[in-house]
Every structure is written in structure tokens, then in C-alpha cells.
Amino acid sequence: MTIRWGIVTSGKISHDFVNAFNSFPDVGDQVIAAVAARDKSRAEEFAKTHKIAKVFASYDEMAMSSDIDVAYIGALNPDHFKLSKLFLECGKHVLCEKPLCMNYKETESLLSIAKSKNLFIMEAVWSRFAPSYMALEKEIQSGKLGDVQFVEVNFGVPIANVDRLRKKDLGGSAVLDIGIYTLQFAQFVFREEPVKVTAFGEINNDGVDVVDTIILEYSGNRRAVLNVNAKIRLWNKATVYGTKGRVTVEDPFHFPDTLIHNDGNVEKFSLHTSNQKYNFGNSAGLVYQALEVARCIKQGLNESPRMSHKESLLLAKLRDMVRKQVGVHFEVDDKEV
Ligand SMILES: NC(=O)C1=CN([C@@H]2O[C@H](COP(=O)(O)OP(=O)(O)OC[C@H]3O[C@@H](n4cnc5c(N)ncnc54)[C@H](OP(=O)(O)O)[C@@H]3O)[C@@H](O)[C@H]2O)C=CC1
Numbered sequence: 001m002t003i004r005w006g007i008v009t010s011g012k013i014s015h016d017f018v019n020a021f022n023s024f025p026d027v028g029d030q031v032i033a034a035v036a037a038r039d040k041s042r043a044e045e046f047a048k049t050h051k052i053a054k055v056f057a058s059y060d061e062m063a064m065s066s067d068i069d070v071a072y073i074g075a076l077n078p079d080h081f082k083l084s085k086l087f088l089e090c091g092k093h094v095l096c097e098k099p100l101c102m103n104y105k106e107t108e109s110l111l112s113i114a115k116s117k118n119l120f121i122m123e124a125v126w127s128r129f130a131p132s133y134m135a136l137e138k139e140i141q142s143g144k145l146g147d148v149q150f151v152e153v154n155f156g157v158p159i160a161n162v163d164r165l166r167k168k169d170l171g172g173s174a175v176l177d178i179g180i181y182t183l184q185f186a187q188f189v190f191r192e193e194p195v196k197v198t199a200f201g202e203i204n205n206d207g208v209d210v211v212d213t214i215i216l217e218y219s220g221n222r223r224a225v226l227n228v229n230a231k232i233r234l235w236n237k238a239t240v241y242g243t244k245g246r247v248t249v250e251d252p253f254h255f256p257d258t259l260i261h262n263d264g265n266v267e268k269f270s271l272h273t274s275n276q277k278y279n280f281g282n283s284a285g286l287v288y289q290a291l292e293v294a295r296c297i298k299q300g301l302n303e304s305p306r307m308s309h310k311e312s313l314l315l316a317k318l319r320d321m322v323r324k325q326v327g328v329h330f331e332v333d334d335k336e337v
């Protein structure tokens with residue numbers, strides 16, 4: 001069974017996703033079959049660049065076609081719910097860029113639509129499929145660190161002036177865009193809902209958070225301190241501390257290629273290099289989530305155990321809690337889904 005992908009939008013991350021896919025040595029029985037954009041000429045240009053066979057004049061046309069099995073949604077945050085819903089209701093599986101939705105309400109509604117249609121959907125938290133994350137999980141589960149007590153993560157990228165980050169109507173929010181990676185890292189380590197969330201930050205003149213400091217408290221007085229910053233570049237690493245030692249996930253922790261183990265051993269994970277031009281760091285790693293999507297679809301799964309629906313719901317809940325404390329409110333928060 002060939003898995004046929006339909007790329008939704010001709011944007012930067014869609015470019016990176018297709019580049020990562022096409023440059024990977026073996027994607028198995030999968031193909032990038034089609035693309036759709038708001039404007040057909042942009043879709044045609046995208047298709048020409050990436051040698052994609054089919055171009056659709058609109059998202060709706062591709063959703064209704066029988067030419068694709070799964071949609072990759074590379075749209076702006078406010079359109080994730082609408083477009084994922086469109087493709088699900090047309091019987092297509094979905095991989096939607098992070099954050100899956102603007103808030104918990106949308107996330108819950110979208111996942112229930114997928115369940116009712118018996119279709120696969122996943123939030124593209126691509127970090128979870130990094131080979132280095134598999135090694136990190138093994139290290140934590142091995143007991144070498146002892147009992148994990150503390151996690152600290154920094155994620156600072158100077159993108160506060162990028163429209164999709166700084167403008168509320170485009171879904172701008174540091175916690176939605178980059179803070180999600182720090183939250184998912186803490187959840188990857190502790191695997192339980194925090195008992196307390198404390199957050200404070202800075203908002204811009206559009207009411208969008210550009211800096212967030214988040215403290216997650218877990219059972220047994222375990223904690224995570226997350227520094228999120230859209231104004232300046234930080235040393236974007238994550239460290240997991242236990243009673244017997246620590247492991248550091250080097251910059252960029254959100255898709256790392258280096259782990260520094262407690263004994264000082266530096267473990268490297270090479271990404272398939274190619275002459276592709278990417279918009280974002282380590283984007284070659286975007287292919288690993290696509291391999292997982294295909295695996296799950298072929299096994300008839302509706303979700304991936306590595307980035308489950310429960311996890312997406314919890315991340316949405318935590319983002320809503322952070323936004324409430326920092327003072328960021330979206331119009332969509334007042335709407336019934
Ligand atoms: N996984 C990762 O590493 C990354 C993930 N992302 C995520 O991907 C998503 C897109 O980010 P990115 O690719 O940088 O975004 P872009 O600025 O490239 O825009 C993506 C698409 O959104 C549509 N769009 C652009 N402006 C508007 C607008 N004003 N109103 C409505 N639609 C518009 C266009 O679709 P069309 O082509 O159809 O016209 C565009 O191609 C975000 O949700 C972000 O969180 C982003 C970067 C990295």
C-alpha cells in the first residue's frame with residue numbers, strides 16, 4: 001500500500017518537510033503525490049521546485065480528491081483546526097504542524113472528529129521521532145541517572161518580528177510556537193501531568209507573549225524550569241538531572257544531534273546530509289515523523305504512541321494555562337468549537 005501525501009500550503013515548513021522527505025535514503029512505500037495552496041500559481045511553483053506530480057487549485061479540491069491518503073498541514077496556527085477538520089471530513093489522515101490547534105477546546109474537538117472517522121491524526125512534534133530522543137529515553141529508563149528530579153530547558157529564537165509570531169490574528173505566541181517544544185520535553189521526561197504550573201512573561205503591543213518563564217511542578221517535588229524567548233537566541237539545550245547524574249541534550253534540543261552523557265561521553269546522531277536548502281535548523285529530521293505516520297496508517301492505528309492524542313491534549317492544556325497566567329487571550333478562546 002503506497003502512502004500518498006498531499007502537502008497543504010506552499011510555505012517554509014512545507015518546503016522543509018518535502019526536502020527532508022525527498023532527500024532521505026529510504027522512505028519506504030510513500031510518495032509526495034500532490035500540493036495545494038491558497039493560490040494555484042504558488043502551488044504550481046512549489047510543485048515545479050519539488051517535482052510533485054499533481055497540483056490542486058485549492059485545499060478543498062485536494063481534500064475531496066482520491067489522489068492522496070494523508071495531508072501534511074503546513075498552514076499558520078489559526079488554520080490548523082479548520083484545515084485538519086476539512087481533510088478528516090474528506091476521509092484523509094492528517095499530520096498537522098505544531099501547535100495542533102490554538103487551544104484545548106479546538107484540540108479536543110479535532111481529535112474527536114478523527115476518532116469518529118477512524119482516521120489517523122498527529123501533531124507534528126517531530127522532536128519525539130529524533131534518534132537522539134530514543135537514546136535519551138533509553139538513558140533515563142536505564143536508571144543510570146538515578147531518580148530524575150529536575151529538568152531545565154532553554155528555547156530562544158529571535159523571531160519576535162516575524163509576522164506569524166508577533167501578530168495575534170496570525171496565531172502569534174511564543175508558547176504556541178517555541179514554548180511547546182520545552183513543554184513536550186518536560187512531559188517526555190516526567191510522563192505525568194504537572195501538579196502545578198506557574199508562568200510569567202512579557203507580551204508585545206499586540207497582546208502576544210514573546211517571553212515566557214514556566215515552572216512545572218510534578219509529584220514528589222520534581223520540577224522543570226522552561227525558559228522561552230522569541231526576542232533573543234539562547235543556548236537552546238535541555239538538561240535532565242537525577243540523583244545519580246545528568247544528561248544534556250545539546251542545542252538545538254528540539255531536534256538534537258548530540259547527547260552529553262553523565263560520564264562525559266558525547267554521543268552524536270548524524271542527520272542525512274544533502275545539498276537541500278532548508279529554512280529551519282535540522283529540518284532534515286522532519287522525515288522521521290513521516291516514517292512514523294506511514295507505519296501507523298499501515299497498522300491501522302489512529303494515533304502514534306510516541307506523540308499520542310492524550311499528549312497533544314495535555315500540551316494544549318498546559319499552553320492554555322501558561323497563556324492565562326501570562327495574559328494572552330485569543331478570540332477563538334471565546335468561541336464554541
Ligand atoms: N516543525 C518545525 O520545525 C517548524 C514548524 N513550523 C510551523 O509551521 C507552520 C507554518 O510556519 P511557516 O511555514 O514558517 O509559515 P509561512 O509564513 O511560510 O506560511 C505558511 C503558509 O501559511 C499561509 N499563509 C501565509 N500568510 C498567511 C496569512 N496572512 N493568512 C492566511 N494564510 C497565510 C500560506 O499558505 P499558502 O501557501 O497556501 O498560500 C503560507 O505558505 C506554523 O504552524 C509553525 O508552527 C514552522 C517552522 C518550523
Ligand SMILES: O=C1OC[C@@H](O)[C@@H](O)[C@@H]1O
Binds near residue numbers: 157159177178280
Ligand atoms: O517549530 C519551529 O521550530 C523552531 C523555530 O523555528 C520556530 O519558529 C518554528 O515554529
